[in-house]
Amino acid sequence: MRLFVEIRLSDELRKDLIGTMHVLKKLGVKGSYVPADNLHVTLAFIGETSEPEKVKEALAAVKVKPFRLSLSELGCFGDTLWVGAKGNQGLSGAARSVREALDAAEISYDQKKFVPHVTLIRKAAGNWQRAKAPKSEMMVKSISLMKSEEKNGKRVYTEVMTL
Numbered sequence: 001m002r003l004f005v006e007i008r009l010s011d012e013l014r015k016d017l018i019g020t021m022h023v024l025k026k027l028g029v030k031g032s033y034v035p036a037d038n039l040h041v042t043l044a045f046i047g048e049t050s051e052p053e054k055v056k057e058a059l060a061a062v063k064v065k066p067f068r069l070s071l072s073e074l075g076c077f078g079d080t081l082w083v084g085a086k087g088n089q090g091l092s093g094a095a096r097s098v099r100e101a102l103d104a105a106e107i108s109y110d111q112k113k114f115v116p117h118v119t120l121i122r123k124a125a126g127n128w129q130r131a132k133a134p135k136s137e138m139m140v141k142s143i144s145l146m147k148s149e150e151k152n153g154k155r156v157y158t159e160v161m162t163l
Contacts, residue, residue: 016134058105
């Protein structure tokens, strides 16, 4: 089972990101656009595991204090285009708590430095610099353990547990 821990986005924030994606399309930016239902902020990518119950047990102790999440600038990692996310100490604290719980349970996950963002386009090509990130924010009250699977050629995310 392929798992990751995310912040699910509010409908309003998601709508604003979709608007930015439409602007990017009008600017001629090509690539693999992330489906609206899959927009999220990843706190930890666990990947394939044969022990989902162990992951759930490890994360059960994680407590999330509500915090405000806001979108910042457009940026890229190579050819992956994203919108940055800010959440002061709440966002970094949530990621740290999740990662510490996984470490304590000796569950492996992607150890890359946490750079909060929402991926918009993979394999992006074109001039995206004229687009702007939406000025949008939401309150984060929980985080989710998600399952990722391929269905009919599409990536589908399903919530496994809410923290």
